[in-house]
Amino acid sequence: MTPSLARTRIKICGLTREQDVDAAVAAGADAIGFVLYAKSPRAVTAQRAAELARRLPPFVTPVLLFVNPTPTEVIAACALVAGATVQFHGDETPQQCWQASDAGRLPFLRAARIPLGEAGHSFDLLKYADQYSQAQAILLDAHVDGYGGAGQTFNWSLLPPNVDAHLVLSGGLTPANVTDGVRLLRPRCRSLAVDVSSGVEASAPDGSALKGIKDAEKIQQFVAAVRAADATPF
Numbered sequence: 001m002t003p004s005l006a007r008t009r010i011k012i013c014g015l016t017r018e019q020d021v022d023a024a025v026a027a028g029a030d031a032i033g034f035v036l037y038a039k040s041p042r043a044v045t046a047q048r049a050a051e052l053a054r055r056l057p058p059f060v061t062p063v064l065l066f067v068n069p070t071p072t073e074v075i076a077a078c079a080l081v082a083g084a085t086v087q088f089h090g091d092e093t094p095q096q097c098w099q100a101s102d103a104g105r106l107p108f109l110r111a112a113r114i115p116l117g118e119a120g121h122s123f124d125l126l127k128y129a130d131q132y133s134q135a136q137a138i139l140l141d142a143h144v145d146g147y148g149g150a151g152q153t154f155n156w157s158l159l160p161p162n163v164d165a166h167l168v169l170s171g172g173l174t175p176a177n178v179t180d181g182v183r184l185l186r187p188r189c190r191s192l193a194v195d196v197s198s199g200v201e202a203s204a205p206d207g208s209a210l211k212g213i214k215d216a217e218k219i220q221q222f223v224a225a226v227r228a229a230d231a232t233p234f
């Protein structure tokens with residue numbers, strides 16, 4: 001088989017500020033995620049997401065992230081944010097995702113939350129991708145308390161060698177590990193994108209993470225690390 005080069009698409013998630021949206025776009029992000037889950041420290045309202053999304057140039061996609069929303073919530077939020085992709089990151093069933101995506105009118109990502117440790121071996125990604133076949137892609141995240149955004153990786157080697165789906169690798173990605181993650185998983189699926197939140201966030205003087213506040217330099221480093229992986233044929 002002829003080795004191929006692929007441009008790994010990049011989503012930067014959990015943005016709350018204009019300067020961070022501008023920095024992510026300048027760095028080359030393909031998608032910008034806005035968390036519409038009120039319990040998240042990165043939460044924004046649909047109105048605020050719409051305000052921030054108006055800064056996006058053509059061909060950079062706003063992603064609206066929900067946890068167990070009603071169809072009304074999703075459809076109303078997407079009416080404010082033109083061209084949005086929806087991300088379901090809770091316990092939504094395939095039917096609930098279909099209904100909340102307005103019967104598939106709204107493109108959506110489905111987060112698969114992979115259990116950590118030995119429990120991860122029982123997660124059947126092929127079955128999950130088949131169950132959620134209406135999703136544009138399956139976003140692979142670690143199964144953590146609070147549903148997501150925890151900066152926690154799962155065991156990437158658990159993924160089967162041939163997943164006939166578009167995947168988004170997420171969960172604990174950083175500029176230091178994303179190159180390895182892309183190189184390992186890109187050959188195992190139809191296409192691979194990456195998603196990051198904690199790994200590109202600023203730190204307080206005491207070293208604690210400032211959730212929702214992104215670090216432009218870390219974003220640049222993350223994109224460069226993804227491009228380093230893209231330079232390796234697979």
Ligand SMILES: O=C(O)c1ccccc1NCC(=O)[C@H](O)[C@H](O)COP(=O)(O)O
Nearest residue numbers: 013040147148149150151171172197198
């Ligand atoms: O980001 C959050 O605060 C969040 C809260 C509840 C559910 C999902 C959430 N984020 C979902 C994302 O798409 C994150 O980018 C993904 O979980 C990866 O986060 P991180 O491990 O911090 O890079």
